[in-house]
Amino acid sequence: MTVIRSIPRALRCLATGLSFAIGFMAAGPVYSSDRLPENADRIVAIGGSLTEIVYALGEQDRLVARDSTGSYPEQALALPDVGYMRALSPEGVLSVKPDGILAIEGSGPPEAVSVLASAGVPFVTVPEGYSGEAIRQKIRAVGAALGVDGKAEALSEKVAANLDKAVADAHKLNRTTRVLFVLSYAGGRILASGTGTAADAIIAMAGAKNAVGTFPGYKQLNEEAITAAAPDVILMMERHGDENAASDILGNAAIAQTPAGRNKRLIRMNGLYLLGFGPRTASAVRELSGDLADFGL
Structure with missing residues (x-):
């Protein structure tokens, strides 16, 4: 995670990270089952949080492949x-000869999922969501699919307790901080996060306010909308090869007029860590809350 307080520091401190673009409008595949065969030991995990959960459950030896978002832990x-x-x-999926597929809801495209589901390989879709309860359900669903319900229940309780504590601690600060999450900044166009998104949920968990929480999903903002949003902080994902992103976004004419732009307040975090809603979400909440506190917010 990198906190940017000035442009010179940004150029020294930006880290390469995960390209983890989040899409929320893709259609989810039809649930084919809630359990994989007991002897399934060649499993493909599709969805970074599912890969994390499989490792957290100690069932990683059954994995034979993961999708590109499955970047944690490093062994994956x-x-x-x-x-x-x-x-x-x-x-590509079938080339690793899987005997089971775990896929997060929204994986696709639907045509590809249809082919996989009809190929005779057991297929389990795991519901996605952006709350503490959704994380618990995700862990339980993976545990059920792998036949390790007991381990999954224990993990879900531990993760939920940790997250509840992190959220409670963040909310004790009674913040009014306005955070603008920028998903992408291409050609000077800012694509920002509204409601019903992982970014909106993590900002709320950290005790802050989504600066543009008036529309659902993601939307390109014009200069007037950015100025009206008046964010105190810009939040972005770390991406490989975008070392100039800090100067670009903070140098945007509209952003420069906001409190975030004037004070050079930019926070960047690994995408899966920040938005994955998996076993590490409590740590992400604490880190984001702490970074806001470092700004005096």
Whole structure:
């Protein structure tokens, strides 16, 4: 995670991170089952949070591949990458000869999921969500699919307790901080997060306010909308190869007029860590809350 307080520091401190673009409008595949065969030991995990959960449950030896968002823990990077979760190729997934597929809701495209589901490979879709209860359900669903319900229940309780404590601690600060999450900044166009998104949820958990919480999903903002949003902080994901992003976004004419722009307040965090809503979400809440506090907010 990198906190930017000035442009010179930004150029020294920006880290390369995960390209984890989040899409929320893709259609989810039809649930085919809630359990994989007991002897399934060649499992493909599609969705970074699912890969994390499999490792957290100690069932990683059953994984033979993951999608490109499955970047944590580091050991997972040694597994074959079958492509981005929303742009899957059935041939790529089937090439690792899986005997089970765990896929997060929204994986696709639907045509690819249909091919995989009809290929005779057991397929479990895990519901997505952006709350503490959604994380618990996700862990339980993975545990049920793998036949380790007991371990999953224990993990879900531990994760939920940790998250509840992190959220409670963040909310004790009674913040009025306005945070603008920028998903992308291409060609000077700012694509920002509204309601019903992972970014909106994590900002709220950290005790802050979404600066543009008046529309659902993601939307491109014009200069007037950015000025009216008046964010105190800009929040972005770290991405490989965008070392100039800090100067670009803070140098935007509209952003420069906001409290965030005037005070050079930019926070960047790993995308899966920040938006994955998995076992590490409590840590992400604490880190984001702490970074806001470092700004005096």
